[in-house]
Amino acid sequence: MLLRRAVPSRRVVALTSGWVKGAHQWLAGGSEPHPEKATSHIPVSSQHTRPQALNSITPIKDSEHFMVSAFIDHRLDGVIRVISIISRNHLQPLYCVYCSTEQVCKTVYTDVQIHSDHFSFPYGASDVICKGKHMQDATHVLITTDKIDSANLKMEYLPIKNKVVQETFKFNFTVCISNLFGDYNNVLQFAQSMEMYKLLGVQHVVIYKTSCGPDLEKLLKHYETEGMLEIVPWPIDQFLNPSSGWNIKIHKGDIHYYGQLVTLNECIYRHMYQSKYVLLNDIDEIIMPYKHASLPSLMEDLQSAQPNIGVFLIENHIFPKTQFEESGKFKRAEWNNIPGVNIMEHIYREPDRKNIYNPTKMIVNPRKVQQTSVHSSLKNTGGSFLVPFNVCRIVHVRVPLQGHLTKEQLFVDKRVWDFEQELIQNVDQTLKRSGLL
CATH class of the missing domain: 3.90.550 (Spore Coat Polysaccharide Biosynthesis Protein SpsA; Chain A)
Incomplete structure (x- = not known):
């Protein structure tokens, strides 16, 4: 049995966009960071190496939740959909950090959608939806509980799949x-x-x-x-x-x-x-x-x-x-x-x-x-x-x-x-x- 932290139940925050650098100030109640000044250049590639055998389930740090895999959903204006396992009794604000090949990362609030069928078990299949600018350029994504700070980004990212719509199939x-x-x-x-x-x-x-x-x-x-x-x-x-x-x-x-x-x-x-x-x-x-x-x-x-x-x-x-x-x-x-x-x-x-x-x-x-x-x-x-x-x-x-x-x-x-x-x-x-x- 997983040891659970006592996390108060909190309403999932409505989705709002922000940028990595300066986002902690904004989320703490400061002014919204200016997009052009809020770009964070982080060496993303060195953080993405993960053992293949464990790629299917990744704990979300400081939470009871797990990431599974990430996809661009072209049907919903190109949002990033992260298939997840969410502890229904320990909801909390979650943030999405998505990074491009240019090693530029941005952050947004998420919309957590717990599927209606969970058969009353504490954990349920869920979609964590990330909406933001230029998501089509993103290659990797991370779901986190932190009020994003570049020092906290040395965590495991998921590669983003389904980046291109295909009309012929393998x-x-x-x-x-x-x-x-x-x-x-x-x-x-x-x-x-x-x-x-x-x-x-x-x-x-x-x-x-x-x-x-x-x-x-x-x-x-x-x-x-x-x-x-x-x-x-x-x-x-x-x-x-x-x-x-x-x-x-x-x-x-x-x-x-x-x-x-x-x-x-x-x-x-x-x-x-x-x-x-x-x-x-x-x-x-x-x-x-x-x-x-x-x-x-x-x-x-x-x-x-x-x-x-x-x-x-x-x-x-x-x-x-x-x-x-x-x-x-x-x-x-x-x-x-x-x-x-x-x-x-x-x-x-x-x-x-x-x-x-x-x-x-x-x-x-x-x-x-x-x-x-x-x-x-x-x-x-x-x-x-x-x-x-x-x-x-x-x-x-x-x-x-x-x-x-x-x-x-x-x-x-x-x-x-x-x-x-x-x-x-x-x-x-x-x-x-x-x-x-």
Whole structure:
């Protein structure tokens, strides 16, 4: 558990601009510094070297808060948006120092926007918004509690990303896997999901990793070497006591589900100009088109029918891992010693529950999303569209939600089998190359 200082709750100060040199006098009640006299030449470059493995979480000095990453938001007149983790019970004025390649730094007040979904945990996913002049020239940014003084600037800065708007993208589809933690070692289902996504048209998968089991570690290294997988170190447990669930009454802790909401938002901004679409779902969930052969053809039809929509909601459907298909044709001896679930053995789908809404995951145009939660977007332009169940749904092989149902009360859903030949061959090759088979 993080040791907390007793910081009185204070209203976040409205955003106002200032300049580094002389700003301490102004903020203390003096006159506003003159812009031309308030430029501070600070050797910024020497202060920006940071270990790559720790780049994902940076404590904000003299506060309970953390910076994660920084982006220019061109949709909001080029402000700097810093994805952050904010202690909701210890609000205080925060300042933004942004620096250019000419080693000129300026400071502004910030607008702290704590996301509305925090599931009552003390820490919440947040955006710290910095508005000021010439932000398009900035290369690095720092969030601080100080009434800025050049002597206090020897702290860790974040590089500013998304500086240039792109209209062509490196990837068509990127899957964002929000969190990997504990000793999770479900190797077989992970490999099957990754290979299925390749067949469906995904080029890129991102995982925010705190920890995992030893066998899965080998598989991750294979996919990372292959180039499909990007692993973002996520050492949240070094800074906070993360919850392993969403219900604070059951799963105690400082922040919801290892900071899942923070990583989902970070992933959207990270791929704002890298990927045409971003899929927000868990590793044991496959967003599966049922009327199209692939995700590109699915999205081409959906987007042409709903040209302004930026968030496509996909219903989640449970395939209980306790119910096995009876022929046993996919119970392969080659996979006997591979830890994890074999999704090809689980073709029985739970029916909808009466008066209970199926949770959704999303395919989003990241350029139309400002804030997201797990099952829906919090702020977007263009609105959301619930994709019909028979067009696309999530194949989610996991423990049952309706464990009392018999096999006869479940629906047979063999969609995964449509890919069986290529899927089995590709999974075998991957397990061999990973040294697991």
